[in-house]
Every structure is written in structure tokens, then in C-alpha cells.
Amino acid sequence: MKPSLQLKLSQHLTLTPQLQQSIKLLQLSTIELNQEIERVLLENPMLEREDGDGGVDYAPAPPPGNAPEREAAPEPAAEPAGESITHEGGEGSSEDEGIDWSNVGQGASSRSEDDEDGDYQDIQAAGVSLREHLDQQVALSPLSDRDRALVRFLIEALDDDGYLHQPLEDLLELLPQDAEVDLDELAIALRHVQSLEPAGIGARSPQECLALQLQALPECPIRPLALEIVTSHLELLAERNFARIRKLTGCDDEGLREAQALICSLDPHPGSRYSTAETRYVLPDVVVRKLRGQWTVSLNQEAMPRLRINRLYASLLQQNRAQGGGLGGQLQEARWLIKNVQQRFDTILRVSQAIVDQQRQFFDHGDVAMRPLTLREIADQLELHESTVSRVTTQKYMATPRGVFELKYFFGSHVATDTGGAASSTAIRALIRQLVDAEDSKKPLSDAKIAEILGQQGIVVARRTIAKYRESLNIPPVSLRKSL
Numbered sequence: 184m185k186p187s188l189q190l191k192l193s194q195h196l197t198l199t200p201q202l203q204q205s206i207k208l209l210q211l212s213t214i215e216l217n218q219e220i221e222r223v224l225l226e227n228p229m230l231e232r233e234d235g236d237g238g239v240d241y242a243p244a245p246p247p248g249n250a251p252e253r254e255a256a257p258e259p260a261a262e263p264a265g266e267s268i269t270h271e272g273g274e275g276s277s278e279d280e281g282i283d284w285s286n287v288g289q290g291a292s293s294r295s296e297d298d299e300d301g302d303y304q305d306i307q308a309a310g311v312s313l314r315e316h317l318d319q320q321v322a323l324s325p326l327s328d329r330d331r332a333l334v335r336f337l338i339e340a341l342d343d344d345g346y347l348h349q350p351l352e353d354l355l356e357l358l359p360q361d362a363e364v365d366l367d368e369l370a371i372a373l374r375h376v377q378s379l380e381p382a383g384i385g386a387r388s389p390q391e392c393l394a395l396q397l398q399a400l401p402e403c404p405i406r407p408l409a410l411e412i413v414t415s416h417l418e419l420l421a422e423r424n425f426a427r428i429r430k431l432t433g434c435d436d437e438g439l440r441e442a443q444a445l446i447c448s449l450d451p452h453p454g455s456r457y458s459t460a461e462t463r464y465v466l467p468d469v470v471v472r473k474l475r476g477q478w479t480v481s482l483n484q485e486a487m488p489r490l491r492i493n494r495l496y497a498s499l500l501q502q503n504r505a506q507g508g509g510l511g512g513q514l515q516e517a518r519w520l521i522k523n524v525q526q527r528f529d530t531i532l533r534v535s536q537a538i539v540d541q542q543r544q545f546f547d548h549g550d551v552a553m554r555p556l557t558l559r560e561i562a563d564q565l566e567l568h569e570s571t572v573s574r575v576t577t578q579k580y581m582a583t584p585r586g587v588f589e590l591k592y593f594f595g596s597h598v599a600t601d602t603g604g605a606a607s608s609t610a611i612r613a614l615i616r617q618l619v620d621a622e623d624s625k626k627p628l629s630d631a632k633i634a635e636i637l638g639q640q641g642i643v644v645a646r647r648t649i650a651k652y653r654e655s656l657n658i659p660p661v662s663l664r665k666s667l
Contacts, residue, residue, distance in 0.1 A: 205523045209530065209571070212578035213466050213486045216524075220488050223520060229496050229510065230517040233489030313345060313384075313457035314338055320379050333364065333372035337385065345384040345454025346392070347373070383453040390417050396449045408434055409442040420446065423665045443666075467582035468528075469535045471546065478546050480535045482528055483582065490521050530567075534575045537561050538593050545593070546583060550613030555606070556594050598644055606642050612652050614642075619658055627664040 198206075211219060224230055317338045321331055336358070340349055351369050358364050376385035382399035386392035393413045397406055411432060412420055419428050420443065429439060450456075469480050492514065500510050538561065544552035558576070562569040576590035595608045615633060622628045628636070630649040637644050658664075 201519045201523070204519060205526060206574070208523050208527045210574040210577065213468060213580075215578075216527075217488060220490070220520075220524075223516075227513045227517055229493050229513045230520065231491060231493045233491045311457065313341070313343065313454045316457055317341075317376070317379050317384065324375070326375065330372060330375065333369060334375045337369075337372055337376050341376075341385065341454065343454055343458050344452040345381070345386070347376075347385050347387050381450070381453040381456070383450065389451050390414055392451060392453065393417070393446065393449050396453070397445075405438065405441045405445055408432060408438055409445045412442055413446060421663075423663055425665075465580050465587055467580045467587055468531055469579075469581050471535075471539055471581060471583040473546070473584070478539050478543050480532060480539055480581075482532055487528055488524060490524060492517055492521070530571070531575055531579055533565055534561060534567075534572060535579075535581055535590065537564055538576075538581075538590060542593050546585065549585065551610050551617070553593070553595070553607040553609040553613070555596065555608075558594060598642060598648070608652070611637070611642065611644060612656055614640075615649065615652055615658070616656055619653075619664070622664075624664065624666040627661045629661045 208216060208219070224232070318335065321334050321338070324331070324334075326334065337347065337354070340354060341347055351366060351373065355364065355366055355369055373385055377395055379385070382396040383392040384395075386395055390413055394410060397410045397413060400406060412428060416428050416431060419431075425436075425439060429435070432439075434442070466486050467483050468486050470483050471478060471480055473479075496510065497514065500514060538556070539546065541556055541560070542553060544554065558569050558572045561567075562572045565572075576594070579590045581588050581590055592609075598606050598608065598611060614637060618628060618633055618636060630646045630653065633653075634644050634646045634649045637649075653660075
């Protein structure tokens with residue numbers, strides 16, 4: 184086969200670097216966006232953060248349709264003026280009611296030493312681990328050095344909830360043979376651990392944990408019955424089999440009710456209060472307010488980076504155009520980033536306002552008024568691609584008078600009604616929650632009964648659908664909601 188040259192004409196879509204960056208920034212969360220900007224600031228000297236005095240304010244203007252999917256025209260190579268991207272709060276800025284988003288996440292470390300005792304205890308509980316708290320008590324206990332060492336050995340074997348899951352026989356094998364520790368001595372050390380505060384530490388089962396806490400309580404008439412239920416009938420109590428418990432213990436309804444209340448007041452995870460779980464905070468991208476009877480959306484200034492071109496480097500580049508070298512490309516990349524960040528927030532603002540316009544009944548009346556909404560509806564309304572709306576609504580948050588919600592929260596499936604309309608799954612969950620909260624605890628509503636009540640309101644929902652929504656709300660089944 185003889186090689187030859189052929190000309191072929193074809194069309195294909197090419198993603199320019201600027202368009203790729205625009206799509207990437209659009210799908211990032213606020214935290215990820217700030218991380219990406221910090222990375223670019225370290226690599227590009229032409230870009231800097233706006234310090235608030237010397238930049239030109241930027242008020243977001245309505246962007247053209249398909250904003251994240253269109254390539255911007257190239258700009259001139261040099262721009263000595265301080266091009267910046269800053270954002271003003273808009274008309275509703277004066278109605279923030281004292282909300283300072285910059286202080287979100289500041290904990291107890293900023294408190295002074297002369298705070299009240301309650302605040303000091305909160306700081307101490309948050310700063311001291313469970314093992315440190317127990318070691319402090321062991322150090323003050325009148326134990327011998329050998330017993331103190333065994334107690335600390337068992338403390339190290341506790342999990343974060345304060346339980347000892349390993350059998351004493353297995354722990355005994357971990358000790359050196361020359362220590363000559365027997366099983367009885369280790370059991371005595373465990374009793375010393377179980378005598379420490381908080382009560383219930385060192386338990387090997389939930390029954391033992393609750394029993395230790397009951398034994399540490401002051402003497403009261405109901406404590407023996409509660410102790411009997413915990414040690415012998417805890418599973419029946421969890422199943423709400425009150426008739427069986429009454430038969431086995433011989434108590435009456437009033438005594439069983441008091442014993443149940445006492446058991447429910449105990450802590451099955453006594454060590455969890457000393458855990459150092461990290462608290463994650465959400466910084467909203469937009470804020471919803473009601474102004475002159477209309478729900479309006481404004482961008483949250485604290486979530487928006489303030490960027491501008493470095494004036495010094497831009498001036499040097501303009502004076503030495505011929506010797507600009509790589510600075511010219513870095514200037515263009517900096518301008519692309521500023522434009523794409525501006526475009527990102529404009530698109531978020533447009534999509535958020537469209538969502539609020541569609542769900543205004545939710546903001547007036549709550550979850551029960553949520554209407555079905557799909558990404559396609561918002562995309563068609565704003566003349567955007569459905570994938571663009573999906574990127575905008577993922578990991579973006581909206582602060583409203585009813586709480587902070589991810590934009591995805593306002594989209595959901597629908598269920599048909601007798602009138603030919605549709606009800607949102609979020610509204611149905613809210614109705615289920617209302618019915619369960621208002622039910623008689625002695626005769627709770629079954630899933631079939633809830634489906635029948637909703638059917639009387641014109642919402643046709645199957646029993647299995649009710650069960651699925653109920654489980655998503657963490658509502659226990661009817662057998663576990665029954666009380667005396």
C-alpha cells in the first residue's frame with residue numbers, strides 16, 4: 184500500500200484552557216475554591232488579593248446565557264490599572280441583623296481565664312481526653328504503684344466511648360510474664376477503673392454500663408426496678424414489650440414508666456463527651472432575605488475572594504513589553520482567573536435566584552410547601568445546560584431565615600395527587616414528621632395508617648414509600664414508638 188497525503192475537513196469541540204478553568208471553578212466548593220486560589224497566588228506573581236483600599240469595587244451584573252460554557256474574548260496584554268474583583272452586599276446588606284460570617288468556627292480558645300465556672304468546664308471537657316481525665320483521678324487515688332500501673336494499663340485498652348471490649352484473659356496475655364499478674368488481680372484493677380468518673384467507664388456491655396451508672400446514683404425507690412430491667416430485660420425494653428416486662432417484674436404501669444424515664448436519662452456512651460471530634464462549619468455562598476415583600480438573593484461577601492492584578496508587575500510589563508517573557512502569559516492567566524471567579528459567582532447568583540423564585544412558598548410556609556423541582560426546569564429557565572446547573576448546585580449553600588441548605592435540597596422527586604398535580608417528596612416527609620409528632624404515643628400511627636391519612640388529603644403514596652421516607656427521617660417503626 185502506497186503512502187499518500189489526504190486533506191480532511193471536520194468539526195470538533197475543543198475546550199480552551201480558559202473554558203476548562205471556568206468549568207473547574209464552577210464545580211468547586213467554597214473551601215476548595217479558596218485552596219485553588221491560594222495555589223495560583225503562590226505560582227503567579229501577577230495576581231494578588233485585594234486588601235480593601237485601592238481596588239475598584241465590582242458589583243455583579245447579570246451574565247449572558249450559558250456563561251460557564253462560553254469562551255471570553257482575549258484581553259490586551261497589559262493592564263496597569265488595578266483591576267480587581269470585590270463584591271458589595273447589595274441592597275440587603277444593612278439587614279444582616281448582626282451576622283458576622285467571619286466569626287463562624289471560632290471556639291472557646293478565645294475566652295479569658297476569668298470566665299464563669301460553667302464555661303471553664305466546657306473548655307476543660309473539650310481540651311482533656313478521656314484517658315487524661317482518668318489518669319488524673321488515678322494519680323490522686325490511694326493505690327499502690329503496682330495497682331496504679333494495672334489500672335492505667337486497662338485505661339489504655341478502653342475505646343473512645345469508655346468500653347472495654349477485650350476480654351481480661353486476652354489482656355492478661357499482653358502483660359509480661361515476669362510481672363506475675365493473675366486474672367483476679369486484673370479483675371480487681373477493672374473494678375478500680377469502673378469506680379472512676381464518669382460513671383459507666385470500663386463496662387464490657389451496654390447492660391453493665393447502665394448498671395454501673397444506676398449503682399452510682401443516690402438511693403431511690405425506683406432504682407431496684409430500673410437495675411433489674413437493665414440487667415435482665417434490657418432487650419424487652421428496647422422492643423417496647425412493656426406487657427412482658429410487667430409480667431416478669433411484677434411492677435405496675437406507673438413504676439415501669441418511672442423506671443423507663445430513669446434508664447433513658449443515663450448515658451450509654453460515657454466516654455464520648457471527651458472525644459475530640461472535629462466540627463465542620465459551612466460558609467454559605469448566597470444569603471436569602473425578604474425585601475419589600477419579595478424574596479431576594481445576594482452573594483455572601485465572606486465567601487467571595489477579592490482578587491486584582493498586581494499594579495507593580497503590570498506597570499513593569501507595560502514599560503518593557505518586548506522583554507515581558509513569561510510575565511505576559513501570567514498576566515493573561517491572572518485576568519482569566521479573575522474573570523472566571525466573577526463568572527462563577529454570577530452564575531451561582533442567577534441559579535439561586537431562580538430556585539428562590541420557584542420555591543417561594545417554601546420560604547413562606549416551610550417544608551410542607553416545597554414543590555417538585557428538577558434541574559431541567561432551572562436550566563431551561565436560565566438557558567443553561569443541565570450539567571452546568573448540576574455543578575452550580577453541588578456543595579453550594581444558601582443561608583435562609585429557615586436555616587442553611589445546600590442548593591440540591593430544593594430539588595426533588597414528586598408524587599402524584601388525586602387532582603392531577605404533584606407533591607414534592609420533601610413536602611411528604613414534612614407531613615410524615617408532623618403526623619408522627621402529633622400522634623398518640625400509646626397508639627402510634629403505622630405506615631399503612633399514615634398512607635391512608637395522606638390519601639385522604641389527596642396525596643397517593645404507597646405504604647413502602649412511607650416506610651422509605653420514615654427511615655430517611657430516622658423515625659423508628661411503630662413498635663418502637665409505643666410508650667406506656
